[in-house]
Amino acid sequence: MQKLLQLPVNAVNIVKGVQGVTQGQEEALSPVLTPDSGPQNWYSAVQPEELRHLRSGGTEDRSALEEGLNSVQTQPLRHDDLKEMLDSNKDSLKLEAMKRIVAMIARGKNASDLFPAVVKNVACKNIEVKKLVYVYLVRYAEEQQDLALLSISTFQRGLKDPNQLIRASALRVLSSIRVTIIVPIMMLAIKEAASDMSPYVRKTAAHAIPKLHSLDPEQKDQLIEVIEKLLADKTTLVAGSVVMAFEEVCPDRIDLIHKNYRKLCNLLIDVEEWGQVVIINMLTRYARTQFLNPNINESLLEENSEKAFYASDDEEEEDKKAEPATLAKRKPYVMDPDHRLLLRNTKPLLQSRNAAVVMAVAQLYFHLAPKAEVGIIAKALVRLMRSHSEVQYVVLQNVATMSIKRRGMFEPYLKSFYIRSTDPTQIKVLKLEVLTNLANETNISTILREFQTYIKSMDKDFVAASIQAIGRCATNIGEVRDTCLNGLVQLLSNRDELVVAESVVVIKKLLQMQPEQHSDIIKHMAKLIDNIQVPMARASILWLIGEYCEHVPKIAPDVLRKMAKSFTNEEDIVKLQIINLAAKLYLTNSKQSKLLTQYVLNLAKYDQNYDIRDRARFIRQLIVPTDKSGALSKYAKKLFLALKPAPVLESPFKDRDHFQLGSLSHLLNAKAAGYQELPNWPESAPDPSVRNVEIPDWSKCSSRKDRKEKKVEKPFYSDSEGESGPTESADSESDSGSGSASASGSDESGSGSESEESGEETESDEEEEDEEEEKKKRKKLDKTKAKKQCIINFDQFDMNKITSVFSQTLAPSGSIKMYELLHRIKGEGLAVEYCFSRQPFSPEPNMVAVQIQFTNNTNSETKNLHIEDPRLQSGMRIREFAEIDVLAAGESVTVVMGIDFCDSTQAANFQLCTHTRKFFVSIQPPVGELMTPAFLTENDFKKEQGKLMGMNEILEKLTLGEKCVNEHVIVERVTATANLSRVPCGSDKECRFAGKTVSSGCLVLVTVTTKEGGGAQLTVNCEKMLIGTMLVKDILQALSQ
Amino acid sequence: MIHSLFLINNAGDLFLEKHWKSVISRSVCDYFFEAREKAVEPDNVPPVIRTPHHYLINIYREKIFFVSVIQTEVPPLFVIEFLHRVAETFQDYFGECSESTIKDNVVIVYELLEEMLDNGFPLATESNILKELIRPPTILRSMVNTITGSSNVGETLPTGQLSTIPWRRAGVKYTNNEAYFDVVEEIDAILDKSGTTVFAEIQGVIDACVKLSGMPDLTLSFMNPRLLDDVSFHPCVRYKRWESERVISFVPPDGNFQLMSYHISAQNLVAIPVYVKQNISFFETGSSGRLDITVGPKQTMGKTVEGLVVTVHMPKVVLSANLNATQGTYNYDPVTKILVWDIGKLNPQKLPNLKGSLSLQSGAPKPEENPSLNIDLKIQQLAISGLKVNRLDMYGEKYKPFKGVKYVTKAGKFQFIRSAIFLSDKSYRIATLCTISLIF
Secondary structure, three states: OHHHHHHHHHHHHHHHHHHOHHHHHHHHHOOOOOOOOHHHHHHHOOOHHHHHHHHHHOHHHOOHHHHHHHHHHHHHHHHHHHHHHHHOOOHHHHHHHHHHHHHHHHOOOOOHHHHHHHHHHHHOOOHHHHHHHHHHHHHHOOOOHHHHHHHHHHHHHHOOOOOHHHHHHHHHHHHHOOOHHHHHHHHHHHHHHHOOOOHHHHHHHHHHHHHHHHHOHHHHHHHHHHHHHHHOOOOHHHHHHHHHHHHHHOOOOHHHOHHHHHHHHHHHHHOOHHHHHHHHHHHHHHHHHHOOOOOHHHHHHHHHOOHHHHOHHHHHHHHHHHHHHHHHHOOOOOOOHHHHHHHHHHHHHHHEOOHHHHHHHHHHHHHHOOHHHHOHHHHHHHHHOOOOHHHHHHHHHHHHHHHHHOHHHOHHHHHHHOOOOOOOHHHHHHHHHHHHHHOOOOOHHHHHHHHHHHHOOOOHHHHHHHHHHHHHHHHHOHHHHHHHHHHHHHHOOOOOHHHHHHHHHHHHHHHOOOHHHHHHHHHHHHHHOOOOOOHHHHHHHHHHHHHOOOOOOOHHHHHHHHHHHHHHHOOHHHHHHHHHHHHHHHHHOHHHHHHHHHHHHHHHHOOOOHHHHHHHHHHHHHHOOOOOOOHHHHHHHHHHOOOOOOOOOOOOOOOHHHOOOOOHHHHHOOOOOOOOOOOOOOOOOOOHHHHOOOHHHHHHHHHHHHHHHHHHHOOOOHHHHHHHOOOOOHHHHHHHHHHHHHHHHHHHHHOHHHHHHHHHHHHOOOOOHHHHHHHHHHHHHOHHHHHHHHOOOHHHOOHHHHHHHHHHHOOOOOOOOOEEEEOOOOOOOEEEEEEEEEEEOOOOOOOEEEEEEEEEOOOOOEEEEEEEEEEOOOOOEEEOOOOEEEEOOOOEEEEEEEEEOOOOOOOEEEEEEOOOOEEEEEEOOOHHHHEEEOOOOHHHHHHHHHHOOHHHEEEEEEEOOOOOOOHHHHHHHHHHHOOOEEEOOOOOOEEEEEEEEOOOOOEEEEEEEEOHHHEEEEEEEEOOHHHHHHHHHHHHHHHHO | OEEEEEEEEOOOOEEEEEEOOOOOOHHHHHHHHHHHHHHOOHHHOOOEEEOOOOEEEEEEEOOEEEEEEEOOOOOHHHHHHHHHHHHHHHHHHHOOOOHHHHHHOHHHHHHHHHHHEEOOEEOOOOHHHHHHHEOOOOHHHHHHHHHHOOOOEOOOOOOHHHOOOOOOOOOOOOOOOEEEEEEEEEEEEEEOOOOOEEEEEEEEEEEEEEEOOOOOEEEEEEOOHHHOOEEEEOOOEOHHHHHHHOEEEEOOOOEEEEEEEEEEOOOOOOOOOEEEEEEEEEOOOOOEEEEEEEEEEOOOOOOOEEEEEEEEEOOOOEEEEEEEEOOOEEEEEOOOOEEEEEEEOOOOOOOOEEEEEEEEOOOOOOOOOOOOEEEEEEEOOOOOOOOOEEEEEEEOOOOOOOOOOOOOOOOOOOOOOOOOOOOOOEEEEEEEEEEEEOOO
């Protein structure tokens, strides 16, 4: 339409140019140009200015056709006005005109006749005018190729501008102009920009590559050269864009990736989100061609145990059992370090806020990771399900596919797939699909209960899908088949016909599996035929009766009689089944049904539908013996009453995973244009050395020049860069090693505050969780001391060493209670104090660490301080401190010893010897010191508490002391009394603590519940009742003070 | 990748089109209209529609369909996520993303779309960069612009695009340096008729408003990071440090942004702040029914429950409701069959109650199902999960940030698309809102 109308407009312009404006207006009135003159009169009565308002206000909603007509009538007027504005000297007028033109483009109206007037302004000084001109130019250049060329020189000039942003934007617009004649210019510009100093310009060059490729595919070879060059680029800015170009121009040139593979993996985390998606998808394909299948052993098994597919628990076990056997046969699988690098560097991106990135990582793990590691993606995918419904839709599709292959991974999140009544139907159906896939023997009862509630939903499509889902569960899990069948039969008496009909269809499929046992159900269904109107259901019932007419010999002929009566009014599918029923009855029970069959076949012979006429003719020939009937009629019984295999109800998502997950093709279950097949794993691994990068080259560009550049650009993110660096392969290891060292080194020397940060940063890297916890405790204990220690890189230290360093330097702080072991007078000037440092005693974890401080108050030195002759209860042990050779006068020294108290408060007696004397001393621990903190979640706490009820639970009421005003004080008091850790708790009325006894590791759980008016209740749960009782006493005392 | 974009309103009018490659006729949208008609509800339009030559990927937001045209293979989530980003950018620029604002600001919209995609591949989607390129409209500026003829397009060249920290522009300067963090949590729960929790989980987000000069490097730590079961971050957050130390270390974008969102799993016990006693019954004869709902506080941790709204989805046969509310107002919409009871603040001394009769369509059978209840509420100054921010440290800048405590209370901003109604008899959707302000 628009094309057609364009001509007259141009014509008007030409005429107008000659005749002037007023005549042009008359021309516009000409009936030739305006077939419908009614509205046109109305328009011409209005001033152009007002007209504009009118148009922008009210007329937009008219149909496109009408708009097209209107624009023809009014364009000459309005466009003149716009042209004048564009020609004026004032930027504000030009801007106003351009804005109006852009608004026209946005509404999809044709503004192409303004091209000459607009293109003049391509060199305008005003940035906004310029930008809008670019918008216009890119939109219409294709239609006005010759005129578009006028603007090219401006962009060529722009390409040489000293400002990188102007260079980039010139290239961007130039490459967007789809005019074939400028292809050589574009090619030249892209090549130049690809080696530009500025990474931003290089990025723009990468963007321009697919544009040029789509304009002129013959340039492919040259463009691949540029891509190769840009792939070698080491900035994060370029990486995403160039991989995008690679995917569009030459996705099969996998060889270009080899050299850049490790770099891409390492840069990945810093690339912008959209680039990440493209790179991850590309690397998935790459990895499939270059590495071996990590599940190669499992996949063999999987094929063997196809039958046991729905019994995953068994399968897992089988796996384990069979594994050694297969391993013995096959060469053990060793993962390529580069494969591992990819998996490791993509994992953190599961935490991205961008759903597309998360999905990309998820599919990468699904396609590439060893079976045991795939599970980590489940949580992230479940998270995506809380996003917009469109995201949910796509994610659920992918989860549905994944859940068939790897059901175990989503089982813990079963409840997240429960359906909410506000979900759109398409989401509901997908969730049902996932729930059905996840069903197994253990969870089937919960799932079925959930399905039952779904059947009550108001959404009928969804109800139907639910019933089908029940059917699928029933076929897949033999144990519940009868339950499901009974449930479905109950549904047959439902008031809603749709529910009944759907149940019938599903029951039919289920019955086919074991018809013998269920003739009563068939009878029941036969009765239904009088009431059910839904054709599909009627047809299903008839088929069932026909198929199993031997099980219901009395009812079947009667049903046929009824059906024969109503034959003419039935739907086509029902009619076909009536014919089938008649034929089958004729074969089994011809005495009763011969006439009926004849009658039905006669009716069918004159039916309007040719399918039915055909079927009738076909069946008559087969079953009714005549002279002419051929050899086939002998086999009629075999033909009709052959045992039919039960239908396999399987997921529509089965085997969809041959498409790369997350792709459009996967979603549509059909290959989309431009889809790159996900290759199968190679039989043997291709040479991994192709990814090696020559070391001198690498170190030259990356560790010096590039690293310097990076430091300037991103002073704070280099740490992640350094950390993500390490590869197992030799060459890049050297790089990463030097990289992280240099990065952290420069950070530290950079400024004071930074060094502190990097100190803390390295502190607990890669250490086990509990160790980290310990350290945090320790840090709290004596922060200043800890700070000093932080400068040491703990990674390289053995934990034991650290502990000893700590315990020796650690002065007992105020919060820890000191006990006297030997009074200064009694000890003749030697004072000994001890405290329970609450540190784990590193040489023996089940000993309590006791920190002993010797102070020599005499004037002479004391020598050979050591322990002798410990007298202990049975089972108790002591680990003595190393002998102190000399303790100078006035000095004091602290040592640590370990005592295993066997979880009792019995005292440990021993002799403390100096070079001159022996002192009998004893250490008796308070019960609270016999435990170490245990870190539980609230849930674990509840669970454990549940196990320790009855005799193991001690309840005590108490009145809180005056100072126990708030939670904080309570926590302080309790933790001072006993070495416990706080457990998170949802309520502020409750404080929970948990610990383990040091020696035997029994859990100690303490709950303090405060009540109104200073009252409180103390609960202690502990398997060791004695400890529990004593602890209650101690805490009571502490809290009521 | 993304070929064209069409914006279509709920009535089916196509009011904006933008092409990044060659022009695609708007007639391609006919396939969309067809699907739209079939779907009845706008929610049910399939996000991906296949046409003979193109694929249409669409999202529905703020009563507008964003329909994008795709020609070749592309991850659908990539497009969907981008379209949502476009809608969010509009919201950010114009305060709301509606047909009228888009039409009013069509030129800015066009400029934005031009910058966000290049040849169908996202170019600049960070709002910080976009705001440098194209200034958002304000009343003052648009007045000045009309008088002086100056423009919305930034005169300065965007620097953010050039750096590897694209979310932050260079040279930020404030006289008052401040940073606020809002911890907003939502409980999703399914409760059965007896009030036991079938399913409960907490969704939380931390929204930040950071106005700090220069390039500050912040570290936020929690008292109890172990609570967080699953987290996702703004790209500015360093994943590695979270993995190793459970602290959030980041160079913040300038202004408002969502730092992270998290999830606290159903395994942890979730406190349910209110209970509901409900009795909705329909009589076998006489086509009427009775309704009695009482709401009371349960585990509120001493805080007041506000903004309490109870929504009941009635069965189709319910024609009208004649009820009496002791507190608040109720409204029954006979078209959508939704009963909304707006209670407001929950007074523990005097529990709000809604009682009365329902009249049913005569002759219709008694509805089988019990209608489900939906509850909205808000609790200020409380993060229901018990999550606590421990401290915030700043590195990399020498200045002393402005010290002060500021409590910000935001309400209703976090209208999640997904509302939680469940098939069980009773359900809650609870949003607790809590603001923790930090002193440096």
